[in-house]
Amino acid sequence: MVDLPQLPEDPSKLAREPLREQIRQVLVEGLLSGRWKPGERIVERRVATELKVSQAPVREALRELETLRLIETVPNKGARVRAFGVQDMAEIYPVRAGLELVAAQLAADTLAGDPTPLEREVEALQAATARGDVAEQIRHSVEFHREVVRAADNSVLMHTWESLGVEVWTALSVRWLDMELHAKAVDHAQIAEAFRNRDPEVGQMLSDHVLNYVEAAMRSTEKTP
Amino acid sequence: MVDLPQLPEDPSKLAREPLREQIRQVLVEGLLSGRWKPGERIVERRVATELKVSQAPVREALRELETLRLIETVPNKGARVRAFGVQDMAEIYPVRAGLELVAAQLAADTLAGDPTPLEREVEALQAATARGDVAEQIRHSVEFHREVVRAADNSVLMHTWESLGVEVWTALSVRWLDMELHAKAVDHAQIAEAFRNRDPEVGQMLSDHVLNYVEAAMRSTEKTP
């Protein structure tokens, strides 16, 4: 789910990208911006008319959101925005940690040979943290992890990791849970360093680091179930 | 009103399942049975007429097959059956191993308390092996692993694991790679035993066991790329 370079297209006929992709983008943004709230229904035809399209591409877009577990659909009943809580974080992050543990092992050699992608993200993350730019912090933090997974050079692993919808869920957790983004930059720098030094513990470090997000979420909401 | 306890399926008119599900089933079976071969195109309309349905549900079914990586689609070009080789196994199984490692840790307590689901599958697997019933061997072998994941009680983990399409790919590897199903029953029995005894090594055992499948595939095809 890399952000497209968003080419400055003619607003009238910008249909160069499959319609369903655009719709998916709109829906995701709607969810992130709070346009739709948790538990709320998403009516296919309503969205369709709103976007001046037909029902079909909207359906397909919704199916994709379903695989990201952003919405839930029941046959003949339709789709609704998933209620979201710490519980979800607690389920997602162990899986992420497991995947990234594998990734770290597979990517160890590659990243020891050329750790520049990681270092680039660490720098950008530090800069964003200094500026207090939350959106950029999320972006580069996620991108750091994506680089590790990418370096593992395993398309199934990449695909599976992406299917967790990391940036969307991170953004949501910040929005709905007010999750604190504490000094993650430090963690990341240490991990990059460990990769460079072929530290055999790097996998565990990365895994633990991911699991820390859950604690952050837990801590920031001692009440939300 | 509470959710009804899943009334026992009317055998006569079970056409109550969404059409797209039935179509997906037909397509998967078609792939497993060799009705479509690797690299071959799958034309939406052709399938639709063949099954006496419209194009729409076929499209939706194809999308699901795409998330299982059974087919590949290119915009405006359509879907084709993925070419399949040892390479795919080599990519899938490390991911599976990582997920099941997590699962084993999360499920350890539950399964130590009640290992009967595992033991049931081990027995069934042994029986099937004795009979030489390959289909049943696959079924119970997969079901064993699914029980572990299920016991972890983490819906994201379950969902992610399922998205690997374990039984389909296992069946395919047997069909296309003539993968040998050697005495897996023994492994499974040992793992079940380890769970019962709260062996802290059980996660690693399970993970190694999964990775063994790759070696089996490798060994059985020293030629297929």
Add this chain to the structure above:
DNA sequence: GTAGTCTCGACTGTCGGCAATATCCACACA
């Protein structure tokens, strides 16, 4: 003979409409 262009057929992506299904509410009945 080769490179470029045109045309044609096949197929996907999208549309608007219709039937099937779920939900809601008023109303009758015990």
Add this chain to the structure above:
DNA sequence: TGTGTGGATATTGCCGACAGTCGAGACTAC
């Protein structure tokens, strides 16, 4: 008051049709 029944309404699931796109092959120019 609580419970069942019938119909009205909102929405999904599916259909048949059409426009846009892609690729193969014929045709032309050199």
